[in-house]
Amino acid sequence: xxxxxxxxxxxxxxxxxxxxxxxxxxxxxxxxxxxxxxxxxxxxxxxxxxxxxxxxxxxxxxxxxxxxxxxxxxxxxxxxxxxxxxxxxxxxxxxxxxxxxxxxxxxxxxxxxxxxxxxxxxxxxxxxxxxxxxxxxxxxxxxxxxxxxxxxxxxxxxxxxxxxxxxxxxxxxxxxxxxxxxxxxxxxx
Amino acid sequence: xxxxxxxxxxxxxxxxxxxxxxxxxxxxxxxxxxxxxxxxxxxxxxxxxxxxxxxxxxxxxxxxxxxxxxxxxxxxxxxxxxxxxxxxxxxxxxxxxxxxxxxxxxxxxxxxxxxxxxxxxxxxxxxxxxxxxxxxxxxxxxxxxxxxxxxxxxxxxxxxxxxxxxxxxxxxxxxxxxxxxxxxxxxxxxxxxxxxxxxxxxxxxxxxxxxxxxxxxxxxxxxxxxxxxxxxxxxxxxxxxxxxxxxxxxxxxxxxxxxxxxxxxxxxxxxxxxxxxxxxxxxxxxxxxxxxxxxxxxxxxxxxxxxxxxxxxxxxxxxxxxxxxxxxxxxxxxxxxxxxxxxxxxxxxxxxxxxxxxxxxxxxxxxxxxxxxxxxxxxxxx
Numbered sequence: 001x002x003x004x005x006x007x008x009x010x011x012x013x014x015x016x017x018x019x020x021x022x023x024x025x026x027x028x029x030x031x032x033x034x035x036x037x038x039x040x041x042x043x044x045x046x047x048x049x050x051x052x053x054x055x056x057x058x059x060x061x062x063x064x065x066x067x068x069x070x071x072x073x074x075x076x077x078x079x080x081x082x083x084x085x086x087x088x089x090x091x092x093x094x095x096x097x098x099x100x101x102x103x104x105x106x107x108x109x110x111x112x113x114x115x116x117x118x119x120x121x122x123x124x125x126x127x128x129x130x131x132x133x134x135x136x137x138x139x140x141x142x143x144x145x146x147x148x149x150x151x152x153x154x155x156x157x158x159x160x161x162x163x164x165x166x167x168x169x170x171x172x173x174x175x176x177x178x179x180x181x182x183x184x185x186x187x188x189x
Numbered sequence: 190x191x192x193x194x195x196x197x198x199x200x201x202x203x204x205x206x207x208x209x210x211x212x213x214x215x216x217x218x219x220x221x222x223x224x225x226x227x228x229x230x231x232x233x234x235x236x237x238x239x240x241x242x243x244x245x246x247x248x249x250x251x252x253x254x255x256x257x258x259x260x261x262x263x264x265x266x267x268x269x270x271x272x273x274x275x276x277x278x279x280x281x282x283x284x285x286x287x288x289x290x291x292x293x294x295x296x297x298x299x300x301x302x303x304x305x306x307x308x309x310x311x312x313x314x315x316x317x318x319x320x321x322x323x324x325x326x327x328x329x330x331x332x333x334x335x336x337x338x339x340x341x342x343x344x345x346x347x348x349x350x351x352x353x354x355x356x357x358x359x360x361x362x363x364x365x366x367x368x369x370x371x372x373x374x375x376x377x378x379x380x381x382x383x384x385x386x387x388x389x390x391x392x393x394x395x396x397x398x399x400x401x402x403x404x405x406x407x408x409x410x411x412x413x414x415x416x417x418x419x420x421x422x423x424x425x426x427x428x429x430x431x432x433x434x435x436x437x438x439x440x441x442x443x444x445x446x447x448x449x450x451x452x453x454x455x456x457x458x459x460x461x462x463x464x465x466x467x468x469x470x471x472x473x474x475x476x477x478x479x480x481x482x483x484x485x486x487x488x489x490x491x492x493x494x495x496x497x498x499x500x501x502x503x504x505x506x507x508x509x510x511x512x513x514x515x516x517x518x519x520x521x522x523x524x525x526x527x528x529x530x531x532x533x534x535x536x537x538x539x540x541x542x543x544x545x546x547x548x549x550x551x552x553x554x555x556x557x558x559x560x561x562x563x564x565x566x567x568x569x570x571x
Contacts, residue, residue, distance in 0.1 A: 015319070029487065032276070053316075053327040
């Protein structure tokens with residue numbers, strides 16, 4: 001059993017006997033300390049997709065999934081091919097299947113991801129909680145701040161934009177927390 | 190088409206839950222001819238809002254609404270055509286089973302909290318697929334066109350405007366509540382302000398401003414959580430309805446809890462209103478008067494984003510100076526800070542804020558009201 005609050009991309013819930021994959025989940029505080037989760041679901045049997053909302057404390061039947069380690073092999077257009085690191089099996093997903101982690105998927109990445117299987121079918125991929133990426137572009141330090149509290153925009157190689165500390169420069173490696181949409185954690189050592 | 194509606198309300202704290210749901214229920218009956226049962230789990234709170242109500246009755250009728258006690262020990266009841274769980278309260282499991290067994294199945298709606306935040310527009314009207322196979326829909330009130338709108342009875346603005354044009358009616362209404370503002374030979378009648386707020390550490394500084402103002406103020410305070418702060422400032426014990434205290438230019442009068450129509454009229458009589466939560470906040474906007482909104486404080490300071498989101502909408506059309514002054518007052522009030530400087534600055538923009546409040550009210554009144562939006566949603570659904 002999962003609550004609405006626990007839904008995240010890659011979770012599969014059972015609704016009226018059909019398995020539904022959570023492709024995207026956005027948590028929002030509603031009124032008086034309650035919260036809602038807006039999700040994008042895909043029916044794994046029919047392929048039908050829909051947007052839904054859950055209260056944070058709604059109870060949902062989750063489906064136990066198989067998980068294996070996988071790495072990105074290559075990207076071809078909207079198609080992303082991952083390889084099972086234990087037996088070298090290749091699996092293909094389209095961009096929509098990995099929408100939640102897409103901003104941080106880039107050619108040549110070596111992160112060991114978690115491939116999520118439903119009945120031997122790859123349905124989603126989850127990135128590690130912390131990943132390292134190179135800053136492709138950012139303006140120079142505006143204020144010379146070294147505290148890390150002043151932020152500025154930066155772009156990764158795949159075009160994803162995020163806020164980084166003011167002292168970060170082009171070519172610097174940064175750590176990113178991939179949860180809740182992804183956020184800058186600090187300069188990679 | 191006379192559909193049946195079940196509205197479920199859990200009283201979490203204060204009067205907002207039952208205030209909103211009773212308003213909705215009455216409007217569904219009066220303006221849309223619906224058959225409505227309002228299930229309330231704490232009738233003692235309801236009885237304060239609705240004088241004459243019986244806090245012990247299992248079922249009673251008020252303004253055409255069947256008000257039912259929602260007992261912990263749920264007794265089977267046939268589900269209505271439309272089922273509303275207000276503010277994400279949890280329906281009895283047996284009732285959900287009965288909904289599932291019903292043919293045709295009812296329309297199940299979760300009526301959410303009011304928020305001006307932009308994300309609401311992306312969630313309003315979305316389904317919520319439940320494990321049981323029954324679909325629920327989320328319905329969000331709001332200020333933007335792509336939301337469910339606000340509760341507003343038909344003819345409300347016209348009734349308010351007619352009341353404003355009728356000093357005798359205003360005087361008679363105030364007198365019915367025991368309010369007799371003492372006119373000053375030079376200034377005429379004092380300014381009326383209503384105060385319905387949560388506890389506020391900085392209240393004393395605001396009362397000081399009013400007490401030492403050149404103009405006289407008559408502050409009207411319905412019984413509630415703010416009385417403790419008032420007692421401390423006044424140096425008195427156990428304030429109760431009817432008590433009248435004067436400090437320099439400020440007269441403070443405690444009022445009994447009044448029924449919803451009377452609270453509206455009270456807001457209409459005042460030049461400025463301090464309101465809280467959701468229901469009184471909306472009513473103060475329909476009053477077309479400047480206001481302070483004491484928002485419900487949330488964990489993780491989530492309420493600040495909601496306050497700012499409303500201000501962002503509300504301030505449009507105000508001068509920068511007046512907008513800043515109002516923002517400062519609201520932020521200081523909600524942070525429990527000293528009000529002296531921000532209130533005195535706000536006073537300089539009194540006329541502009543009054544005109545703006547009326548304009549905002551009329552703009553919002555152009556949208557469909559929440560009850561009509563719910564009925565439309567149901568008609569489209571079937």
